[in-house]
Amino acid sequence: MQPKRIITPYEPIFPGVSNFGDQKISQNYEEMQRLRTKALRAPLVHGLRFTLSLKIPAQNPTSGSRPIPSLPTTGPVTLELIQALQSGVDNNSQVWKARVVEVPETVLVLKIVQHSMCYNPCLSDFSWTDFRYPPDLAPDEAWAYTTLAAFQGLYIPYFFGCPTITTPSKESADVLVLEYIPGPTLTSFFEGKAMDDDTCNSLAAGLETVAAVVKAGLLVPELAGDNFIVTGPPKKRVVVAIDLAGAPLVKTESLALMMQQCHLFSLFAETFGDSDESMELLYKWAKGNLSKDLRKTLVELDHVPRKSVL
Numbered sequence: 001m002q003p004k005r006i007i008t009p010y011e012p013i014f015p016g017v018s019n020f021g022d023q024k025i026s027q028n029y030e031e032m033q034r035l036r037t038k039a040l041r042a043p044l045v046h047g048l049r050f051t052l053s054l055k056i057p058a059q060n061p062t063s064g065s066r067p068i069p070s071l072p073t074t075g076p077v078t079l080e081l082i083q084a085l086q087s088g089v090d091n092n093s094q095v096w097k098a099r100v101v102e103v104p105e106t107v108l109v110l111k112i113v114q115h116s117m118c119y120n121p122c123l124s125d126f127s128w129t130d131f132r133y134p135p136d137l138a139p140d141e142a143w144a145y146t147t148l149a150a151f152q153g154l155y156i157p158y159f160f161g162c163p164t165i166t167t168p169s170k171e172s173a174d175v176l177v178l179e180y181i182p183g184p185t186l187t188s189f190f191e192g193k194a195m196d197d198d199t200c201n202s203l204a205a206g207l208e209t210v211a212a213v214v215k216a217g218l219l220v221p222e223l224a225g226d227n228f229i230v231t232g233p234p235k236k237r238v239v240v241a242i243d244l245a246g247a248p249l250v251k252t253e254s255l256a257l258m259m260q261q262c263h264l265f266s267l268f269a270e271t272f273g274d275s276d277e278s279m280e281l282l283y284k285w286a287k288g289n290l291s292k293d294l295r296k297t298l299v300e301l302d303h304v305p306r307k308s309v310l
């Protein structure tokens with residue numbers, strides 16, 4: 001019997017990208033370099049405003065979910081760039097905090113995908129394992145947020161659509177408009193802290209987030225601690241995954257279970273290291289703090305002793 005497919009995968013805008021050929025690769029590089037030169041001369045700056053039509057998501061009814069940010073109920077919204085969170089070249093996006101002009105107390109996040117500022121390799125540096133066609137970046141991530149709509153406002157940010165803007169250099173760019181999540185990253189939250197009740201509860205919240213996303217049919221693409229925000233008060237921590245760029249599809253239920261196990265272990269190791277001493281401490285903690293379902297996923301890993309977790 002064929003394994004069951006969980007969800008429909010994202011279909012690339014340019015499915016023939018794998019057949020670019022040398023000439024197309026060189027042409028794309030030359031054109032992107034030309035546009036990048038203009039973009040660096042006329043960059044995104046503090047105070048720049050864009051007027052966008054947003055899609056307001058439904059309030060997540062799950063207990064503990066965040067309220068939808070206050071926004072105008074009708075008409076377009078003007079957003080003013082107020083702080084760069086990620087800038088420079090060869091990233092998937094330039095990320096900015098933006099103030100809603102009509103509701104000044106509301107701040108959102110704009111992930112601006114300006115194709116010339118993304119990674120566009122020349123022929124000698126070209127690698128299919130590293131290259132992601134820039135026109136696919138924003139719609140691919142938008143697909144991930146839409147696929148995980150039930151988790152918006154809880155495990156992932158609310159998603160307000162993916163409109164198009166014209167940058168100061170007159171280049172078109174895609175914009176993912178997202179809820180701004182205040183709070184420390186998982187990395188900064190754990191830095192210098194002992195494994196007390198709060199850090200344990202926060203790590204458990206991170207595992208719950210990763211497990212929920214994988215069970216829904218996607219992998220969290222980057223398990224680095226800087227891609228997770230810790231929210232909520234002690235004993236009610238929720239960890240939010242803020243980067244779904246290139247989230248791969250888990251095509252079968254059996255693969256989803258296997259990848260869930262690997263993801264959980266990776267988040268353990270990313271947070272506290274993977275020394276034998278550290279792992280033993282974590283397993284003892286997991287036995288008393290993780291739900292039974294999460295503990296079951298861990299014991300399938302060869303190097304996780306059953307007795308230490310269950």
